[in-house]
Amino acid sequence: MLSMAQLAGQVAGRQLTVERLVADTLARIEQANPEINAFITVLADGALADARRLDADLARGHYRGPLHGMPISVKDLVDVEGVPTTAASRVRRGHRARHDAPVIARLREAGAVIIGKTNLHEFAYGTTSEDSAYGPVRNPLDVTRSAGGSSGGSAAAIAAGLCAGSVGTDTGGSIRIPAAACGIVGLKPTVGEITCEGVVPLSRSLDHVGPMAADVASAWMLYQVMAGTHPADAGFHESLAGAREALASLRLGLPRRYFLDLLDEGVRVRFEEAIEGLRQAGAHVTDVDVPHAELVGTVYLHIQLPESSAYHAATLEREPELYTPPVRLRLEMGRYVLAEDYARAQQGRDVLRREVDGLLEHVDGLALPTLPIPAPSLGQATVRLGRAEIAVRTVMLRLTQLFNVTGHPAISLPSGRTAGGLPTALQLVGRRGGTPDLLRIALGCEALLPRA
Amino acid sequence: MAEQDVRVRDVTEWLEEAVTDAQRRGLPDLRPLLENLAQATAFLRSADWNDDASGESENETDLRKGA
Numbered sequence: 333m334l335s336m337a338q339l340a341g342q343v344a345g346r347q348l349t350v351e352r353l354v355a356d357t358l359a360r361i362e363q364a365n366p367e368i369n370a371f372i373t374v375l376a377d378g379a380l381a382d383a384r385r386l387d388a389d390l391a392r393g394h395y396r397g398p399l400h401g402m403p404i405s406v407k408d409l410v411d412v413e414g415v416p417t418t419a420a421s422r423v424r425r426g427h428r429a430r431h432d433a434p435v436i437a438r439l440r441e442a443g444a445v446i447i448g449k450t451n452l453h454e455f456a457y458g459t460t461s462e463d464s465a466y467g468p469v470r471n472p473l474d475v476t477r478s479a480g481g482s483s484g485g486s487a488a489a490i491a492a493g494l495c496a497g498s499v500g501t502d503t504g505g506s507i508r509i510p511a512a513a514c515g516i517v518g519l520k521p522t523v524g525e526i527t528c529e530g531v532v533p534l535s536r537s538l539d540h541v542g543p544m545a546a547d548v549a550s551a552w553m554l555y556q557v558m559a560g561t562h563p564a565d566a567g568f569h570e571s572l573a574g575a576r577e578a579l580a581s582l583r584l585g586l587p588r589r590y591f592l593d594l595l596d597e598g599v600r601v602r603f604e605e606a607i608e609g610l611r612q613a614g615a616h617v618t619d620v621d622v623p624h625a626e627l628v629g630t631v632y633l634h635i636q637l638p639e640s641s642a643y644h645a646a647t648l649e650r651e652p653e654l655y656t657p658p659v660r661l662r663l664e665m666g667r668y669v670l671a672e673d674y675a676r677a678q679q680g681r682d683v684l685r686r687e688v689d690g691l692l693e694h695v696d697g698l699a700l701p702t703l704p705i706p707a708p709s710l711g712q713a714t715v716r717l718g719r720a721e722i723a724v725r726t727v728m729l730r731l732t733q734l735f736n737v738t739g740h741p742a743i744s745l746p747s748g749r750t751a752g753g754l755p756t757a758l759q760l761v762g763r764r765g766g767t768p769d770l771l772r773i774a775l776g777c778e779a780l781l782p783r784a
Numbered sequence: 785m786a787e788q789d790v791r792v793r794d795v796t797e798w799l800e801e802a803v804t805d806a807q808r809r810g811l812p813d814l815r816p817l818l819e820n821l822a823q824a825t826a827f828l829r830s831a832d833w834n835d836d837a838s839g840e841s842e843n844e845t846d847l848r849k850g851a
Contacts (some may be wrong), residue, residue, distance in 0.1 A: 627831055630824040637821075657813075665817045668802045669825075676828050683833050 333357075333493035336550035340398040346390065350401030354383040354445055357403040361448065361494045368470045368479075370489040372408045372418055373449040379403065382445045389443075396443030398553050404439060405495040407483050408449035409456055410541070411530040412436055419532045420464035421454045422654040423647050433530025435499060435541055435558050442557040447495055450485030454659045456501055456534040457640065458482055459509055459728040460708065463656040468710055471514060473755065473784075477707040480513030480728070482506040482534075486544050487514035497545040497554050503534040504632060505702075505732025507542050508744035508759060512702035515746045515755030515784025517551045517774075518544045521767045523739030526558045535639035538632075538736045548745060548775045555767065575775035580614035582773060584760075585695035590625035591731055594717040596705045598750030603701045606747045606758050609780045610699070620691045620698070622734070624683055629726070631684060632733040634669055634677035641666030685738040689764065692740075697773050698761040700731055702744040706754035731759060741767040743774045746784035755784035794829065795822045 334342075342348035358376050365371050386401050408418050411429035413436075418424045436446065451469045453461045461469035461484025469484035471477040472492040479488040486498035487510035500507040502520040511518025519542045526541040533539055543554030586592075586607065595603070611617055622628075641648070644663045652660055691698065705715055708724050715727050735742040740761050747758040758781065762770030799822040806814040 624831070624833075627827065630828045633821070633824050634828055661811070661814055661817055664806070664811055664814055665821055668805075668818060668821065670798070673825055673828060676831070676834055679833050680828070680831055 333360075333496065333546070335547050336402055336496040336545055336553060337398070337547070339402060339496055340400070340553075343390075343401045344395060344398075350383040350386045350390070350445065351380065353401055354379050354403055354447065357447060357495065360492070364472070364492050364494060367475060368472050368488050368492055369467050370450055370469055370479075370485040370492065370494060371405070371448045372420065372451050372466050372485070373415060375412075375415065375446060375448050379445050379447045386443055386445065396441070399439065399557055400443035402444050402496045403447040404444040404554075405448050405450045405486055405489050405498040406436060406446060407452055407486050407498065407500050409452060409501055409532045410436060410499055412446055412449065415449060417532060418449070418465070419455045420452045420466055422465045423651065429530070431530065434527050436530070438557050438560060439499070439554075444557075450483070450489055450498060452485055453482035454656050455532065455644070456482040456503060456506055457659045457662060459505065459725050460710070461485065461510065462710060463658050465656070470710070471707050473515060474707070474753070476709055477754070478513060478710055480510030480703070480707060482510075483518075483544065484510045484513075487511050487516055487518070490514070490516045490544055490546055497543060497550055499558070500542055500544045501531060501534070502540045502542055502736065503538045504636065504729045504736050507540070507544055508702050508732050508742060508757075509728055511544055511744040512755065512757030513707035515749075515757075516544060516546055517548050517743065517745050518542065519551045519555055519743045519767075519771070520735065520741060521555060521559065522741045522764050525741075525767060533643050535636040536643075537639060538636055540736065548743070548771060548778045551743070552771045552775070555771065575772045578772060579610070579776040579780070582610070582615040582697075582776070583695040584610065584615055584617045584697055584699045585620035585691050586617055586699055587622050587625065587691075588619050589621055591700045594704055594720065594722070594727070594730065595701060596717065596750070598706060598752065598754075599701055599704060599756050602748045602750065602756040603758065606781055607699065610777060613780055617699070618695065620695065622684070622687050622691070624680070624687060625734070627680055628684065628734045628737065629730065631677045631680040632729070632737050634673050635681065635737070637662075637666030638669040638674050681737050684734065688734070688738045688740055688761075692763045696762075697770060700759050700761075702731060702757035702759040703728060704730055706750050706752065706756065735761055740764050741770045743770060745774055745778050746781065748782035749784060795825050798822065798825075
């Protein structure tokens with residue numbers, strides 16, 4: 333599938349009707365979804381009806397902007413009116429959303445066509461999208477591998493050309509991790525920037541909603557609509573035009589200690605190549621340090637576990653057998669975290685936020701890999717990195733969860749492939765409240781990086 | 785302090801109670817998860833931002849400093 337920017341140009345120029353675009357997308361879903369299992373629900377009739385209406389709008393001269401007619405998928409954790417929000421769980425059987433989540437209403441208003449609801453790790457509580465009541469998502473680049481998670485269906489759908497973009501959620505890396513595993517772009521904005529209303533929570537203080545797309549410009553277009561700022565607003569096109577030139581004055585911080593300690597060799601090679609490419613383009617790259625970095629995982633755990641368990645307490649008591657066993661166990665584990673340890677973790681969160689804020693006073697952004705490993709095999713429980721044998725879940729969260737704890741915006745973009753042909757990804761982190769600046773940096777970096 | 789160097793000390797009793805409770809509730813598979821959580825909790829409690837109400841040790845990361 334062409335990028336969203338290319339498709340938008342064709343729709344605006346009347347070279348492509350929305351109905352044709354949507355019908356072709358639905359045909360690709362029908363062909364590919366049985367193998368990769370990216371969609372739980374395909375909204376074929378509604379999408380075609382919307383497409384015809386949007387074509388009629390265009391014929392009357394009513395162009396809604398760059399998202400006009402774009403086929404967008406939605407992680408099945410987000411409410412779409414009249415459609416079940418399954419959260420990939422049997423616990424949600426019989427659910428039907430009464431309203432669009434505000435983020436969906438904004439996308440519709442901007443002309444997006446909601447084409448379907450994508451598969452995920454049950455209740456977004458996992459990094460591989462394997463534990464789902466609807467079966468595992470398979471990575472379209474290698475169907476024996478995980479698509480990452482928890483927004484695995486969204487990433488797989490984009491990578492396979494089954495939609496132009498997707499709405500994902502990210503509590504510890506659930507947009508960025510599958511984006512990295514599938515070779516696409518995923519943005520976690522600043523905390524609170526895009527409303528989580530109408531989204532099933534995983535951990536209310538860590539949850540974020542954000543866009544996923546094939547490239548940075550497409551993610552940016554989605555972000556602006558999802559955040560409530562229309563892409564046609566003054567400044568957007570100027571930002572796009574100036575992004576590549578800004579690399580020459582870019583200052584990037586490289587948090588080597590902890591964050592680069594445990595990496596797959598193929599990931600390390602691609603990351604160092606990416607940094608060298610940025611240096612050659614004029615970027616000033618310096619090593620920086622997060623003093624309490626080694627405590628990130630434990631702080632995250634003591635916040636996320638009890639917040640998740642609180643949301644699920646009633647159904648854990650009433651119908652625990654409806655959860656997949658691994659998700660049920662993690663939810664039960666959270667019920668044993670003491671309140672005083674939750675308070676300690678919140679204090680640690682303030683410390684970590686202040687440390688990352690401090691680094692970003694001296695640099696424009698941080699650069700690190702998104703995933704320490706390429707997409708793991710389906711069913712893989714542990715991974716060996718150096719002398720350490722580590723749980724896959726722990727490894728996959730290692731480089732992303734800090735920025736859910738601190739709320740800083742972070743984006744994952746493809747940085748090439750390992751010798752084995754699996755995607756690798758660069759993660760860039762910006763100042764809190766500075767998501768557009770981060771996108772500008774990412775756009776410039778993307779032009780230098782090899783595609784996945 | 786390296787993560788793997790942290791030893792469970794003051795959370796030992798908590799872990800025993802949690803494991804016993806999980807078994808009583810028919811969740812014996814929770815044991816390894818609780819053991820990992822106990823390690824993480826011990827590590828959290830070793831952080832230098834934690835307070836000591838005696839006032840004997842100064843909290844070097846007191847967020848109210850300079851606020």
